[in-house]
Amino acid sequence: MAAPGRVVLLACGCFNPITNMHLRLFELARDHLEKTGLYKVIEGIISPAHDKYGKKGLVPSTDRIAMAQLALSTSDWVRVDSWESEQKGWLETAVVARHLKRQVQNKHGSVMDSETDGPSRKRRKTQHNVNNIDKNAGSSTAVASGDVQLKLLCGADLLESFAVPNLWRDEHIKELVSDFGLVVISRAGSNPEKFIYESDVLSKYKNNIHLVTEWIQNEISATKIRRSLRRKESIRYLVPDPVINYINEHQLYQPETETS
Ligand SMILES: Nc1ncnc2c1ncn2[C@@H]1O[C@H](COP(=O)(O)OP(=O)(O)OP(=O)(O)O)[C@@H](O)[C@H]1O
Numbered sequence: 001m002a003a004p005g006r007v008v009l010l011a012c013g014c015f016n017p018i019t020n021m022h023l024r025l026f027e028l029a030r031d032h033l034e035k036t037g038l039y040k041v042i043e044g045i046i047s048p049a050h051d052k053y054g055k056k057g058l059v060p061s062t063d064r065i066a067m068a069q070l071a072l073s074t075s076d077w078v079r080v081d082s083w084e085s086e087q088k089g090w091l092e093t094a095v096v097a098r099h100l101k102r103q104v105q106n107k108h109g110s111v112m113d114s115e116t117d118g119p120s121r122k123r124r125k126t127q128h129n130v131n132n133i134d135k136n137a138g139s140s141t142a143v144a145s146g147d148v149q150l151k152l153l154c155g156a157d158l159l160e161s162f163a164v165p166n167l168w169r170d171e172h173i174k175e176l177v178s179d180f181g182l183v184v185i186s187r188a189g190s191n192p193e194k195f196i197y198e199s200d201v202l203s204k205y206k207n208n209i210h211l212v213t214e215w216i217q218n219e220i221s222a223t224k225i226r227r228s229l230r231r232k233e234s235i236r237y238l239v240p241d242p243v244i245n246y247i248n249e250h251q252l253y254q255p256e257t258e259t260s
């Protein structure tokens with residue numbers, strides 16, 4: 001049996017603020033992929049959206065990144081990446097994913113360690129090899145052990161936002177599902193199986209979409225956390241303690257900063 005293919009999970013979102021559920025997405029996805037025996041998850045990346053994404057009530061990315069870093073201080077495999085938020089303007093998710101895919105391939109490399117080369121003659125794969133991996137990504141079968149894949153990790157609501165008119169480019173949806181692959185966590189009120197069935201492009205590449213059911217259902221959302229904060233209600237155990245301390249110290253999500 002082939003060695004498991006190495007996977008890096010990328011979650012894009014506002015993280016306004018990061019919640020315990022955001023952290024849990026990574027654990028659920030890693031368990032699910034590794035139980036198939038086909039994948040080894042080697043890293044998780046949280047990429048907070050640019051300030052110019054312009055969603056109502058979005059606090060500065062410097063704060064959202066600081067909170068995510070505090071939340072991840074005890075994780076030995078998930079990290080925050082600030083590249084997206086440091087660009088001149090908001091970037092589409094496919095563009096962010098392309099950048100981070102190059103970054104992880106440079107970082108983790110595609111190190112060959114063939115029997116003929118012997119362990120002392122490890123060499124990095126060429127860009128030619130890396131491009132071939134991208135072309136083959138539509139298949140759900142594990143790739144060679146040296147290859148690193150980047151998969152987009154999201155909740156079912158993000159998947160369903162693909163159907164919002166004029167929100168996502170069709171070519172980006174195809175690229176994300178065919179060249180990258182999705183790991184989708186179920187969310188109350190969503191029906192990802194039906195959504196995939198009703199989409200031609202998602203059905204075509206359904207082998208590259210991993211659906212993960214969160215059996216321990218909860219409805220934690222950043223929207224509800226902000227609402228509780230505006231109302232001076234406790235958010236303890238929904239958000240990591242160091243993040244709560246940061247919010248209090250920096251007086252984020254106060255009643256006057258958001259009204260709905
Ligand atoms: N409770 C949840 N269950 C499943 N996925 C979730 C949950 N909360 C967040 N996510 C996912 O986390 C990712 C980042 O989400 P985002 O920062 O937009 O959080 P959110 O809680 O949905 O935010 P908001 O309420 O501000 O819209 C998205 O893919 C989203 O679907």
Ligand SMILES: O=C(O)c1ccc[n+]([C@@H]2O[C@H](COP(=O)([O-])O)[C@@H](O)[C@H]2O)c1
Nearest residue numbers: 012013014049053092093094167168169
């Ligand atoms: O790439 C796109 O076209 C695109 C369109 C809409 C949303 N996104 C991304 O989806 C993520 C979640 O957005 P939202 O509005 O559900 O919080 C966030 O990272 C956005 O940058 C991306």
